[in-house]
Amino acid sequence: MMNLLEWETEIGGTFRIHRAVTKAMPVGTRIISAEPCGVSAWTKTAKIDVILPDQSSKSYFLKCATGQGSKALVEGEYESACAINNIVPGLVPRATGWGKYLDGSTQVYFFLGNHHDMDVVPAPEPASLVERVARMHIEGKSPSGMFGFHVPTVCGKFVRTTKWEKNWTACFTNLLNDVIKYDNETNGPWPEFDAACKQVIAVVIPRLLGALQSDGRNIEPVLIHGDLWEQNVGIDMETGDTILFDPGCIYAHNEMEFGTWRASWACHFNSPIYMRLYQRHIEPSEPVDEWDDRNRLYSIHIYLNDSAGHPGNISRATAYNDMLYLCEKYAPLEGLGTYRPENDVSVTGAYIEHETTKMSHLHHAINA
Numbered sequence: 001m002m003n004l005l006e007w008e009t010e011i012g013g014t015f016r017i018h019r020a021v022t023k024a025m026p027v028g029t030r031i032i033s034a035e036p037c038g039v040s041a042w043t044k045t046a047k048i049d050v051i052l053p054d055q056s057s058k059s060y061f062l063k064c065a066t067g068q069g070s071k072a073l074v075e076g077e078y079e080s081a082c083a084i085n086n087i088v089p090g091l092v093p094r095a096t097g098w099g100k101y102l103d104g105s106t107q108v109y110f111f112l113g114n115h116h117d118m119d120v121v122p123a124p125e126p127a128s129l130v131e132r133v134a135r136m137h138i139e140g141k142s143p144s145g146m147f148g149f150h151v152p153t154v155c156g157k158f159v160r161t162t163k164w165e166k167n168w169t170a171c172f173t174n175l176l177n178d179v180i181k182y183d184n185e186t187n188g189p190w191p192e193f194d195a196a197c198k199q200v201i202a203v204v205i206p207r208l209l210g211a212l213q214s215d216g217r218n219i220e221p222v223l224i225h226g227d228l229w230e231q232n233v234g235i236d237m238e239t240g241d242t243i244l245f246d247p248g249c250i251y252a253h254n255e256m257e258f259g260t261w262r263a264s265w266a267c268h269f270n271s272p273i274y275m276r277l278y279q280r281h282i283e284p285s286e287p288v289d290e291w292d293d294r295n296r297l298y299s300i301h302i303y304l305n306d307s308a309g310h311p312g313n314i315s316r317a318t319a320y321n322d323m324l325y326l327c328e329k330y331a332p333l334e335g336l337g338t339y340r341p342e343n344d345v346s347v348t349g350a351y352i353e354h355e356t357t358k359m360s361h362l363h364h365a366i367n368a
Contacts, residue, residue, distance in 0.1 A: 006101070008034075015046040021062060024097035024112045028053035037061070037115070041309070041355070042157040043073070047115050059115035061093060064108050069159045074098045074111040076153035080249035081113060083223055087140045088132050092225075092244050116243055118234030123268040124242045126277050132242070133228070133257070134281035140223025142251035147171035147221040153248040155227050155302075156309045158182050160250065168219060168253050169209045173201060175250075176301055182308035187316055192337050196323040200300070203331035204323075208293055212253065217286050221251035229260040230268050231354070254282060255291070259298030263306075264318060264345040265354035293329065296322050296346070310355050318345065 008017040012033035022031060030051045037047035040063070048060040065073050081095035096112040143150075148171060149162035161178050165171040180197050212219045225232075226248040236243050258278075261269035268274075284291040303319035324339040341347045 015044075015048075015062075017046075017048065017062075018101040018103070018108070018110075020099050020101035021048075021110055021112060024099055024110075025050065025060070026053055032057075034062070060096065061113050061115040063111040065110070066106055066108055069154060069157055070107070070109040071100070072152040072159045073154040073157065074109045075151055076149075076248055077111050077246065078113075079149075079151050080153060080226070080247035083140070083249055084136060084225065084244075084247055087223060088136050090241065090243070091132050091136065092247055116234070117237040118243060118245075119237055120231060120234045122235055123271075124233050124235070126271075126273045129233070129242050130274055130278040131281065133225070134278055137222045137224065137254040137257070137282060140251075142221040142223075144251075145221070147251055147253075149250045153226060153250060155248045155305050158305055158308060160226075160248065162250055168212060168221070169206055171250075171252065172209055172256070172301075173205055176201065176205070176304075179301055179304040179308060183304045183316060186308045186311045190316075190320075193316070193320050193323075195333075196320055196327060196336060199327050199331050199333050199336065200297075200323050203333075204297070204326045207330045208290060208297055208326070209253075211287055211290065212285055219253050219285055222254050223249055224252050224254060224257040226250055226252075226257075227260070228257055228269075229263070229266065253285070253294075255285060255294055256298045256301075258295060259300075259302045262295055262299040262346060263302055264314075264350060264352040267351065293326060297326060306354075313355070314352060317343070 006019055008019060008022060008031055011017065011031045013035040015034040015036050017031060017034050022029065032049045032051060034046050034048045036045065038045045043063050043065045046062045048062055050058050050060065052058050063074065075098055078095045078098040081092045084092045085094055093114045093116055096114070098109070098111045100107060100109045144164050146164040146166050147168050148164040152159050152162055154160065158179065161174040163174070211217070225244055227246055228244065232244060232246045234243050234245065258275065260266065261274065300319045300322050303315040307313060307316035307319065321340055321343045324337050325344070327333060327336055328339050
């Protein structure tokens with residue numbers, strides 16, 4: 001049974017607001033209304049209109065999550081948004097707080113931040129976007145000098161292992177092992193896939209990423225957004241500024257940021273202009289001639305995360321084919337399958353609309 005004393009009752013709109021959310025706002029804030037807002041595959045989201053104690057008006061964005069990984073999702077987004085805004089103010093919406101409450105017997109975790117009216121359809125202006133992303137990478141130094149993050153963060157709905165590691169090979173191995181586990185739990189066993197995963201973990205990653213920190217070379221752990229793709233980028237309708245949202249940060253090799261730009265659902269960031277402009281700010285790591293192979297490896301993490309979140313789609317087979325490419329090049333092993341260029345989107349240029357993009361298009365159509 002719902003305890004009415006725990007909920008805001010004298011407000012307009014159709015989205016119920018628990019008083020735990022109100023307590024995350026400045027003392028004396030008065031909520032006017034709350035309505036469902038935006039499109040999210042894993043959470044419920046709302047726009048909350050309020051009057052602040054100084055009598056000015058303001059809108060908040062609320063995200064509510066339940067189930068496994070919910071605490072990491074909202075706490076990770078809060079800490080990520082704070083970390084990014086400390087480096088590049090305004091690059092992501094400012095975070096206000098996070099917390100939890102009970103809705104009947106259901107534990108709900110919430111994130112609260114500034115609301116921006118955004119259009120996610122247009123392509124972001126390349127020069128401005130990459131300059132600010134590069135600034136985040138250049139100035140966002142790891143406070144520990146190691147790879148990782150001080151709280152778990154989430155990509156999609158899956159919690160990342162972000163424990164501090166001195167070595168990037170170890171850190172990325174943790175991340176890839178996570179999504180391999182999630183994918184197997186969702187989609188079931190596939191012996192050929194499992195064999196490729198083991199070879200990538202055991203040989204490809206130490207060879208390909210180990211080269212970044214050997215023979216006198218080194219890389220510095222820097223702050224990355226962690227899920228930088230088109231549906232997490234919008235144009236502020238009031239200011240015209242490009243804004244990123246839904247961050248799941250980690251101090252990582254900066255190039256990991258761009259695994260999403262290789263994905264089959266990339267509709268803007270697959271244009272070479274974005275990467276060429278970015279590399280004017282930050283050149284590829286040495287060995288430079290292995291940049292594309294590292295990008296392919298980082299995209300495998302993205303594909304498997306997507307496969308785990310959307311069972312039965314093509315992302316698992318795409319990741320498997322990319323694994324075979326890297327194994328054939330860096331770690332040949334008798335008995336593995338054969339890489340097929342006709343199934344490689346970086347060769348064919350194939351575009352496959354993502355499930356979240358379809359939801360966004362439907363939302364725009366309904367609300368047009």
